[in-house]
Amino acid sequence: MKKQNLVIVGGGSTYTIGMIMSLIEEKKQFPLRTITFYDTNQQRQEKIAKAVDIILHEKYPELESFSWTTDKETAYRDADFVFVQIRTGGLAMREKDEQIPLKHGVVGQETCGPGGMAYGFRSIGDMIKVVEDIRTYAPDAWILNYTNPAAIVAEALQRQFPHDKKILNICDMPAAIMVSYAKILGKEIWDLVPEYFGLNHYGWFTDIYDKQGNRLTDDIKRAITEDGFIPEDSEIVNDPSWIKTFKQVEVMLNDYPEYLPNTYLQYYLYPSDMVDKDDVENTRARQVINGREKRVHTLSEQIIEDGSTKNVELEVDIHGRYMIRVAASLAYNQGETYIVIVKNNGIISNIQDDAMVEVPAALTAQGPKPYAVGEIPTFYKGMIEGQLAFEKLVVDAWFEKSYNKLMQALTLNRTVIDAPKARAILDDLIEANKDYWPTLTKKKAYTP
Numbered sequence: 057m058k059k060q061n062l063v064i065v066g067g068g069s070t071y072t073i074g075m076i077m078s079l080i081e082e083k084k085q086f087p088l089r090t091i092t093f094y095d096t097n098q099q100r101q102e103k104i105a106k107a108v109d110i111i112l113h114e115k116y117p118e119l120e121s122f123s124w125t126t127d128k129e130t131a132y133r134d135a136d137f138v139f140v141q142i143r144t145g146g147l148a149m150r151e152k153d154e155q156i157p158l159k160h161g162v163v164g165q166e167t168c169g170p171g172g173m174a175y176g177f178r179s180i181g182d183m184i185k186v187v188e189d190i191r192t193y194a195p196d197a198w199i200l201n202y203t204n205p206a207a208i209v210a211e212a213l214q215r216q217f218p219h220d221k222k223i224l225n226i227c228d229m230p231a232a233i234m235v236s237y238a239k240i241l242g243k244e245i246w247d248l249v250p251e252y253f254g255l256n257h258y259g260w261f262t263d264i265y266d267k268q269g270n271r272l273t274d275d276i277k278r279a280i281t282e283d284g285f286i287p288e289d290s291e292i293v294n295d296p297s298w299i300k301t302f303k304q305v306e307v308m309l310n311d312y313p314e315y316l317p318n319t320y321l322q323y324y325l326y327p328s329d330m331v332d333k334d335d336v337e338n339t340r341a342r343q344v345i346n347g348r349e350k351r352v353h354t355l356s357e358q359i360i361e362d363g364s365t366k367n368v369e370l371e372v373d374i375h376g377r378y379m380i381r382v383a384a385s386l387a388y389n390q391g392e393t394y395i396v397i398v399k400n401n402g403i404i405s406n407i408q409d410d411a412m413v414e415v416p417a418a419l420t421a422q423g424p425k426p427y428a429v430g431e432i433p434t435f436y437k438g439m440i441e442g443q444l445a446f447e448k449l450v451v452d453a454w455f456e457k458s459y460n461k462l463m464q465a466l467t468l469n470r471t472v473i474d475a476p477k478a479r480a481i482l483d484d485l486i487e488a489n490k491d492y493w494p495t496l497t498k499k500k501a502y503t504p
């Protein structure tokens with residue numbers, strides 16, 4: 057089995073240590089020769105990298121080298137796989153993405169509604185640059201991107217690099233949900249075969265089977281409606297915000313019993329409830345700053361101080377394991393089925409071909425081979441087409457530097473709808489993002 061050279065872009069991410077633990081757990085499935093971190097923030101990356109160095113010495117002695125750098129050529133040359141997990145503007149800007157819409161009575165969420173639009177507008181430029189840099193030094197490397205908002209990033213990358221067949225955008229949410237299904241069924245997530253369609257953070261499981269072909273969907277629906285639904289992945293199992301989010305799945309399933317919803321649909325189906333439950337002084341970003349970010353940094357400091365992992369608890373999570381299993385299937389032509397983001401091209405036959413859809417695909421050395429979904433019912437088609445138009449308009453707006461397209465995008469988003477609200481939120485977001493967004497041109501109805 058060929059050993060891979062892996063680069064992690066955004067080495068300073070709060071997800072990196074979890075990813076490293078997952079690489080250790082999955083080393084037989086995805087053996088590595090080298091790991092290199094690349095980040096634009098030397099200090100933030102070093103905090104994590106110094107601890108990772110100790111973890112790897114203890115738990116991955118066969119690894120030939122681990123290094124971290126802010127130099128692109130050093131990072132990318134000889135890479136086989138590049139995992140990209142950047143956050144332009146950091147958690148500080150995430151907080152603004154959440155607070156600004158909320159102040160206008162609209163859902164404040166990092167990947168949904170106006171917050172997702174703002175974050176997308178920051179991510180697109182940096183992601184294009186990252187891909188260009190990788191291709192300069194590693195033209196054949198697989199690029200697995202999970203930088204958010206993945207739907208908007210995927211659409212932008214598809215437009216900018218239409219012939220690049222080795223960029224794959226992925227989200228861990230369907231897998232995290234499947235971890236909970238697996239627990240209900242007394243199985244392992246890897247025993248389950250999903251049927252799923254939608255856009256990123258906007259989809260439905262139509263069925264769940266096991267590898268022997270038994271249909272398990274009704275067992276899951278019965279359990280959720282009778283006993284509720286809770287997160288089971290280690291990263292989120294005790295997190296009150298995620299517990300609340302999973303609880304909402306039961307409500308969604310009772311209102312729309314046909315398919316099993318992605319948790320993110322709560323923001324589009326219950327926007328008023330989401331606004332009412334939120335606290336502008338303590339949105340999710342603030343919880344993450346005081347929670348995951350603090351926890352990860354404290355953990356790193358402890359490891360560095362001790363020169364070992366003896367006083368810390370290190371956990372493997374589905375986020376890392378999922379990305380790694382996807383990479384292994386591509387690297388070793390395993391043809392395993394995972395839910396990924398690909399160009400529609402007729403997979404969902406009654407929506408446009410150029411949509412970036414999230415569906416199960418067999419992952420081979422030649423790339424994802426998605427399974428046909430066929431025609432989807434009117435409700436889902438209507439929901440998807442509205443959201444798709446929003447995502448496409450955001451990307452149009454970025455390439456055309458158009459204020460008017462962003463106004464159209466927000467007006468179409470289910471969380472906004474109202475033109476005066478769209479205008480007010482957009483103007484506030486422009487002001488808050490002046491260091492990140494391109495300057496926009498605003499067309500008037502009539503220019504004398």
Ligand SMILES: NC(=O)c1ccc[n+]([C@@H]2O[C@H](COP(=O)([O-])OP(=O)(O)OC[C@H]3O[C@@H](n4cnc5c(N)ncnc54)[C@H](O)[C@@H]3O)[C@@H](O)[C@H]2O)c1
Pocket residue numbers: 065066067068069070071072094095096097100101141142143144145146147182186201202203204205206226227228229375
């Ligand atoms: N797709 C998914 O399902 C999924 C799941 C989890 C996290 N994510 C995404 O992963 C990313 C990381 O999240 P986080 O909370 O750990 O953020 P974070 O801010 O802790 O980490 C991001 C890192 O990227 C670095 N960075 C920023 N811009 C960069 C650039 N242009 N080039 C190189 N490095 C750069 C930052 O310095 C930072 O160290 C986010 O985009 C988040 O939304 C996606």
Ligand SMILES: O=P(O)(O)OC[C@H]1O[C@H](O[C@H]2[C@H](O)[C@@H](O)[C@@H](O)O[C@@H]2CO)[C@H](O)[C@@H](O)[C@@H]1O
Pocket residue numbers: 204227228229231232289291292340344373374375
């Ligand atoms: O609010 P956050 O920062 O805690 O989470 C935002 C991300 O949420 C999803 O990822 C989950 C993932 O599903 C779960 O398995 C575990 O690893 O935690 C992650 C979040 O903590 C979502 O898919 C991502 O796109 C979001 O970035």
Ligand SMILES: [Mn+2]
Pocket residue numbers: 206226227228229257
């Ligand atoms: Mn996601």
